[in-house]
Amino acid sequence: MAPSATTTPVASQAGNSKFQPFPSHATSLEYAASLDAADPLRSFRDKFIIPSKENLKATKLAKPDHLVRGLSQDESIYFCGNSLGLQPRAISEYITAHLDTWSSIGVNGHFRDITDSPLRQWQLLAEQAAGDMSRLVGAAPEEVAAMGTLTANLHLLLASFYKPTETRSKILLDWKAFPSDHYAIESQIAWHGRKPEETMVLIGPDEDEYVISTEKILSIIDEHADDAALLLLPGIQYYSGQYFDIPTITRHAQSHGIVVGWDLAHAYANVDLKLHDWNVDFAAWCTYKYGNSGPGGMGGIFVHERHGSVDYSQGEDKPLYRHRLTGWYGGDRLANLGKEFKPIPGAGGFQVSNPSVIDLASLCATLSVFNETSIQQIREKSLLITRYLEFLLCADTTEETRKFRIITPSDPNARGAQLSLLLNPGLLDRVAQRLENAGIICDKRQPDVVRVAPAPLYNTFTEVWKFVHELKSAIQ
Numbered sequence: 001m002a003p004s005a006t007t008t009p010v011a012s013q014a015g016n017s018k019f020q021p022f023p024s025h026a027t028s029l030e031y032a033a034s035l036d037a038a039d040p041l042r043s044f045r046d047k048f049i050i051p052s053k054e055n056l057k058a059t060k061l062a063k064p065d066h067l068v069r070g071l072s073q074d075e076s077i078y079f080c081g082n083s084l085g086l087q088p089r090a091i092s093e094y095i096t097a098h099l100d101t102w103s104s105i106g107v108n109g110h111f112r113d114i115t116d117s118p119l120r121q122w123q124l125l126a127e128q129a130a131g132d133m134s135r136l137v138g139a140a141p142e143e144v145a146a147m148g149t150l151t152a153n154l155h156l157l158l159a160s161f162y163k164p165t166e167t168r169s170k171i172l173l174d175w176k177a178f179p180s181d182h183y184a185i186e187s188q189i190a191w192h193g194r195k196p197e198e199t200m201v202l203i204g205p206d207e208d209e210y211v212i213s214t215e216k217i218l219s220i221i222d223e224h225a226d227d228a229a230l231l232l233l234p235g236i237q238y239y240s241g242q243y244f245d246i247p248t249i250t251r252h253a254q255s256h257g258i259v260v261g262w263d264l265a266h267a268y269a270n271v272d273l274k275l276h277d278w279n280v281d282f283a284a285w286c287t288y289k290y291g292n293s294g295p296g297g298m299g300g301i302f303v304h305e306r307h308g309s310v311d312y313s314q315g316e317d318k319p320l321y322r323h324r325l326t327g328w329y330g331g332d333r334l335a336n337l338g339k340e341f342k343p344i345p346g347a348g349g350f351q352v353s354n355p356s357v358i359d360l361a362s363l364c365a366t367l368s369v370f371n372e373t374s375i376q377q378i379r380e381k382s383l384l385i386t387r388y389l390e391f392l393l394c395a396d397t398t399e400e401t402r403k404f405r406i407i408t409p410s411d412p413n414a415r416g417a418q419l420s421l422l423l424n425p426g427l428l429d430r431v432a433q434r435l436e437n438a439g440i441i442c443d444k445r446q447p448d449v450v451r452v453a454p455a456p457l458y459n460t461f462t463e464v465w466k467f468v469h470e471l472k473s474a475i476q
Helices: 029-037 042-047 064-069 090-110 122-137 150-161 179-191 214-223 246-255 357-370 375-394 428-437 461-475
Strands: 144-146 170-174 200-203 228-234 259-263 282-285 300-303 404-406 419-423 443-445 449-452
Touching (some): 122 144, 150 300, 246 259, 375 404
Parallel strands (some): 170 228
Antiparallel strands (some): 144 300, 282 300, 419 449
């Protein structure tokens, strides 16, 4: 159930605080502006390039000055950071620094730090990105690696962590997993000579619901306590926006001997994660959604320190380590060019190839923005701006009159920076066209869902107010 127009939900997952209700005059544009004036992150909006409404209509490549200033000063409202984040202004500086290094010193860029460059030498650049990402996911730097892309990384991790036996072979996953996750799991099962239809266990909500209770997830884990080898769930479900109770689910599954991994595509740079403290076995994420690294940007992985250790007790030439698909970049690549693979301790030992420096430059650029604040401060604004969005959506309406249903959990702690609106049948195309005409970018999912994602670093409370005004006008 969505909250009433004058109250906000109790934080059940945190268990220690109530969210204050919005006042009756919070439906005014002036109130939205007052929230923007009090926003401690308001200056971060200037660190991003906001497309103008005219730019959004462009069919020709814009000149660089247009990308910065826009073809007009009438900025669009961009609520699609859950699909692709906006471009940080730092991207141009970092990529230019990389290109200048390459053009001026060539191969020496691998081993030489350049004065005044924001980038480390190329051989250490992945470590620079991993160290910065580790602060966003609650891990030690050595538990994180910047590498590959999401689905490729999931395959590499599953190759190491999915070890089916005669008695334990099943993989538990989300009923509405993003297609690439489903494909990856299905193909890994088939690779081991098993039938996906017998080995994949889909965890879904009750009928006519979209939120899966933690209790139901735990009960399905109990049901498969003796035959499940691995659990892989999304930290945040991309369709409903539900933020799963990662520590509780992880702890419960591991108590039954089940390996636990998380796809954090929609959770990275969105919610306050504590992967090390939660004892997660492994995780993977992309960085181009809330992370703003650019389309197809380099991904990241987490491997808990207990799985990344390297033991040389049997001799320098006989390292003992967790099996994984190996490649040159995961080993002691500078000191060892022989045939014996000696992995780097930690998540870095799961790397397989020399990473793209231009992708790393883009990733490091966006991480430089995150380094100026904290994920805790970002999450604090996210909770407030998403609650305000929910409040305005439900204000002055009843469930019978509003012509849509919020399928994202009403508990702010059980969601990220996204509300998914299930519109009444036949409304989606009309609503989408009205929003597009108003220069408002959201993600629509057929047949009837609009996903609205106000990103804390660049979206404003005033934009939320304007969006709700346009939405309600469209559905009347």
